[in-house]
Amino acid sequence: MLPSTTTEPVAGELLPRRRRFGAETIFRWLTTGAGVTVLVIIVAIATFLIVKAIPALNANSENFLTYSKWFPNDPTPKFGIAALAFGTVLSSAIALLLAVPVALGIALFLSHYAPRRVATALGFVIDLLAAVPSIVFGLWGREYLVGPVTELSTWLNKNLGWLPIFGGDGPFGKSILLGSVVLAIMILPIVTSLSREVFMQTPKANEEAAIALGATKWEMIRTSVLPYGRPGIIAAVLLGLGRALGETIALAMTLGATFVISFNVIESGGNSIAANIANGFGEAGEIGRGALIASGLVLFIITLVVNMTARIIVYRRREFR
Numbered sequence: 179m180l181p182s183t184t185t186e187p188v189a190g191e192l193l194p195r196r197r198r199f200g201a202e203t204i205f206r207w208l209t210t211g212a213g214v215t216v217l218v219i220i221v222a223i224a225t226f227l228i229v230k231a232i233p234a235l236n237a238n239s240e241n242f243l244t245y246s247k248w249f250p251n252d253p254t255p256k257f258g259i260a261a262l263a264f265g266t267v268l269s270s271a272i273a274l275l276l277a278v279p280v281a282l283g284i285a286l287f288l289s290h291y292a293p294r295r296v297a298t299a300l301g302f303v304i305d306l307l308a309a310v311p312s313i314v315f316g317l318w319g320r321e322y323l324v325g326p327v328t329e330l331s332t333w334l335n336k337n338l339g340w341l342p343i344f345g346g347d348g349p350f351g352k353s354i355l356l357g358s359v360v361l362a363i364m365i366l367p368i369v370t371s372l373s374r375e376v377f378m379q380t381p382k383a384n385e386e387a388a389i390a391l392g393a394t395k396w397e398m399i400r401t402s403v404l405p406y407g408r409p410g411i412i413a414a415v416l417l418g419l420g421r422a423l424g425e426t427i428a429l430a431m432t433l434g435a436t437f438v439i440s441f442n443v444i445e446s447g448g449n450s451i452a453a454n455i456a457n458g459f460g461e462a463g464e465i466g467r468g469a470l471i472a473s474g475l476v477l478f479i480i481t482l483v484v485n486m487t488a489r490i491i492v493y494r495r496r497e498f499r
Contacts (some may be wrong), residue, residue, distance in 0.1 A: 251465065305367055
């Protein structure tokens with residue numbers, strides 16, 4: 179009989195001492211360094227934006243937060259973020275109103291109604307939308323969607339023109355509505371994918387208990403799936419909002435690039451912080467570039483707050499940690 183070659187410690191024998199510079203220690207340093215690097219990059223971006231924006235803000239003759247016009251290249255610079263921030267928030271909010279119900283419906287269909295093969299194929303197609311470049315969505319919106327949106331805007335103005343959001347005398351076309359429709363299509367795969375994953379994590383015991391008590395499929399979803407997934411749904415919506423707030427090229431190609439605070443969504447006009455940066459950076463002077471960077475700082479803060487809020491909501495629900 180051959181002697182045993184096992185290296186397992188016997189009773190009473192000390193475990194092998196962990197090496198000071200072993201693979202585990204190196205891996206821990208690498209992961210810690212990666213996490214610290216992310217924080218350093220965020221701080222570096224914020225520092226860059228602040229340093230570059232200060233000279234322009236000092237030269238500004240108007241209140242940066244409340245002034246709505248944009249003349250940073252004049253002999254007496256005057257510019258403000260009010261109209262740009264308003265257009266950014268308004269277009270993103272309308273995009274959420276259009277995209278979220280559709281995204282939740284698709285997510286529920288894929289997770290609880292569709293056959294497995296259909297759900298897998300359709301989910302793959304929806305995920306592919308996230309890989310389409312922004313400029314493609316912008317071109318599609320400007321060249322193809324502008325016609326149907328113009329016709330819809332004309333109909334809304336004719337039949338619901340007594341509402342301020344659908345009033346005005348035109349022209350219609352490149353408007354907040356067009357930009358919001360393009361944004362809604364762009365954030366649809368994000369909200370759908372995250373919501374689908376949340377719905378699929380619902381404990382089977384909860385679903386089976388609701389069915390056993392006589393609930394229909396929809397009643398089971400309403401009483402078991404949606405309450406369980408509420409934090410995840412909110413987080414998915416907020417992440418979609420963060421994507422919409424920072425969109426640049428698509429909005430630059432579909433908005434009318436005006437600096438007006440108006441709730442009218444069908445008349446040509448509208449603007450956003452990111453679209454204004456894309457349209458104006460190439461022709462801006464020194465103060466103009468500083469003004470655009472200052473507006474980028476505001477957008478950076480808004481998106482950072484939105485994404486941190488989403489993470490906090492998810493973290494508060496132990497099941498999603």
